[in-house]
Amino acid sequence: MIALRNEVGAEILKSIRAPEFVIPTLLMPSAFYFLFGITLSRGGNNAAYFLATYGVFAVMGPAIFGFGIGVANERERGWLELKRLLPAPPYSYVLAKLLATLLFAAAALIPLYFLAGFVGNVRLPLSAWSGLYLLHLLSCIPFACIGLSLGFRFNSSGAIALSNVIYLGLAVLGGLWMPVFVFPDWMQTVALATPTYHFAELALSIVDKSNSESLLTNLSIVIAMSFAFAGLATLSWLKAK
Amino acid sequence: MDARQTVIQTEKLTLMYSDFCALNSLELSVPSQGITAILGSNGAGKTSFIKCALGLIPYQAGLIHVMGKSAGDRSLLSHMGVMMQEADLPDLLTPREHLTLICSYFDDNASVEDLIRECDLEAFADKRYRLLSGGQKKRVQFAASIAGKPKLVFLDEPTTGLDTKARKVLWNKIRELSDTGTAVVLTTHYLEEADALADYTIVMHAGRTIAHGPALQIRNSLSGSRVRCVSNVRLDIIEKSTNTIKAQYSGKRLEVICKDGTTAARELFELDPNLSDLTVESTDLEDAFEHLIAQQEPISIVSESNTSDISTELKQ
Numbered sequence: 001m002i003a004l005r006n007e008v009g010a011e012i013l014k015s016i017r018a019p020e021f022v023i024p025t026l027l028m029p030s031a032f033y034f035l036f037g038i039t040l041s042r043g044g045n046n047a048a049y050f051l052a053t054y055g056v057f058a059v060m061g062p063a064i065f066g067f068g069i070g071v072a073n074e075r076e077r078g079w080l081e082l083k084r085l086l087p088a089p090p091y092s093y094v095l096a097k098l099l100a101t102l103l104f105a106a107a108a109l110i111p112l113y114f115l116a117g118f119v120g121n122v123r124l125p126l127s128a129w130s131g132l133y134l135l136h137l138l139s140c141i142p143f144a145c146i147g148l149s150l151g152f153r154f155n156s157s158g159a160i161a162l163s164n165v166i167y168l169g170l171a172v173l174g175g176l177w178m179p180v181f182v183f184p185d186w187m188q189t190v191a192l193a194t195p196t197y198h199f200a201e202l203a204l205s206i207v208d209k210s211n212s213e214s215l216l217t218n219l220s221i222v223i224a225m226s227f228a229f230a231g232l233a234t235l236s237w238l239k240a241k
Numbered sequence: 242m243d244a245r246q247t248v249i250q251t252e253k254l255t256l257m258y259s260d261f262c263a264l265n266s267l268e269l270s271v272p273s274q275g276i277t278a279i280l281g282s283n284g285a286g287k288t289s290f291i292k293c294a295l296g297l298i299p300y301q302a303g304l305i306h307v308m309g310k311s312a313g314d315r316s317l318l319s320h321m322g323v324m325m326q327e328a329d330l331p332d333l334l335t336p337r338e339h340l341t342l343i344c345s346y347f348d349d350n351a352s353v354e355d356l357i358r359e360c361d362l363e364a365f366a367d368k369r370y371r372l373l374s375g376g377q378k379k380r381v382q383f384a385a386s387i388a389g390k391p392k393l394v395f396l397d398e399p400t401t402g403l404d405t406k407a408r409k410v411l412w413n414k415i416r417e418l419s420d421t422g423t424a425v426v427l428t429t430h431y432l433e434e435a436d437a438l439a440d441y442t443i444v445m446h447a448g449r450t451i452a453h454g455p456a457l458q459i460r461n462s463l464s465g466s467r468v469r470c471v472s473n474v475r476l477d478i479i480e481k482s483t484n485t486i487k488a489q490y491s492g493k494r495l496e497v498i499c500k501d502g503t504t505a506a507r508e509l510f511e512l513d514p515n516l517s518d519l520t521v522e523s524t525d526l527e528d529a530f531e532h533l534i535a536q537q538e539p540i541s542i543v544s545e546s547n548t549s550d551i552s553t554e555l556k557q
Contacts, residue, residue: 017333
């Protein structure tokens with residue numbers, strides 16, 4: 001337990017000491033939300049819509065970059081091999097990274113929610129605020145699994161490039177920056193294959209903005225994709241060993 | 242060597258990388274006391290042996306026991322310390338933070354403050370790891386390797402890339418560690434390092450042990466002399482002498498490794514009465530090492546037929 005606590009502490013310290021990680025992951029989603037979700041969309045109903053989608057975008061950064069680049073870098077410099085020779089519980093490294101990622105995701109959501117409430121005039125019942133916050137936090141998990149797979153399979157420069165492509169690609173195609181209904185038909189079809197789209201639909205349902213015909217389908221797809229990404233991450237981990 | 246006195250024992254240990262035989266039926270014993278230096282040129286199999294002993298890579302045939310258990314047994318991890326040549330600590334933590342984390346993995350651990358003091362890390366204990374010099378980083382890695390009060394420590398090329406001063410500081414720490422009763426396995430290609438530190442020496446070449454024994458004995462296995470001078474004598478004439486083991490020129494400076502220094506000096510004077518700057522010294526570990534390597538046959542690549550022989554002995 002002490003080892004896990006220290007491991008989480010170390011992960012948090014490593015993250016906050018890397019401005020190239022902290023600034024884009026903590027501040028960029030809020031800045032984008034302020035610009036596109038509030039200012040350009042003139043607040044109110046649209047601000048609530050974009051709060052739901054930009055919340056998913058906000059947690060993707062810590063999850064994909066924290067795991068993908070962090071793991072690739074530490075694997076490359078031999079730290080993971082060295083850790084195999086220490087009597088640390090085998091799961092502690094990944095668990096500590098996941099807990100630190102959840103903490104960063106939670107932190108990244110705070111300015112977003114403040115902007116929504118105080119600048120965008122989003123008005124929701126407390127249960128909706130807390131439900132949305134919980135859903136946004138949970139949406140970290142499949143993206144962390146994607147990051148973990150990248151970290152175990154690619155070197156750090158490869159992981160940086162791929163993380164960016166996946167991060168921005170899933171955000172745009174999943175309708176996190178602009179609603180899917182403005183896309184051409186083929187892009188709307190592609191969106192259905194992204195986890196971001198289904199998470200966004202679940203989040204939109206909490207703020208009463210979802211166009212989904214079946215939230216149960218969205219939920220099932222999200223769960224199935226999470227298991228698939230977790231399986232991929234496990235395979236990548238075993239292969240890297 | 243009695244099995245009770247050994248901390249690592251291999252029997253016909255064989256490791257293949259594709260068609261390259263990194264360890265070729267390696268027979269090796271590491272004593273449970275003192276510093277054991279494993280010497281060998283690049284590709285001799287030193288790091289491969291260490292990785293097998295640590296359970297990091299699966300071997301194809303043979304056996305390796307570490308502290309009486311099969312290599313890779315997780316229960317060994319609490320009793321071993323490791324400093325790997327190619328493994329580094331994360332950049333963004335300080336030495337104190339690294340040691341706090343690593344100590345917490347062990348049930349019976351050293352105190353962080355003791356490690357900082359014993360390894361002379363006070364001056365930079367709270368500085369980020371990436372800002373440290375090469376020598377400082379190695380000392381932090383060394384401190385990390387002894388965080389769990391290990392009975393056995395592997396140091397894989399611990400001083401590679403360090404300047405002479407930093408290397409000697411680390412040598413003192415390694416010697417102090419050995420004096421506490423911890424068995425130290427040190428791989429190095431610095432013969433001076435092995436000469437300064439080792440109680441027992443194992444010389445590897447092409448994945449095999451070609452010599453082993455107390456360091457002094459290995460050094461004395463080539464009881465001869467090194468003669469140096471500035472001369473114009475032709476090399477082929479010197480090499481014809483039965484007294485000569487090896488001769489080479491470095492610019493105008495001639496170096497002759499020979500069985501008897503006085504005889505060699507006399508022969509050289511006869512060949513070149515104008516020679517100058519003559520010195521005669523006893524041979525050292527480096528000469529013995531080169532002599533041992535020169536006596537070996539060229540490195541052989543294991544043929545397909547040999548590979549199939551190995552596969553029949555695959556370890557369960």
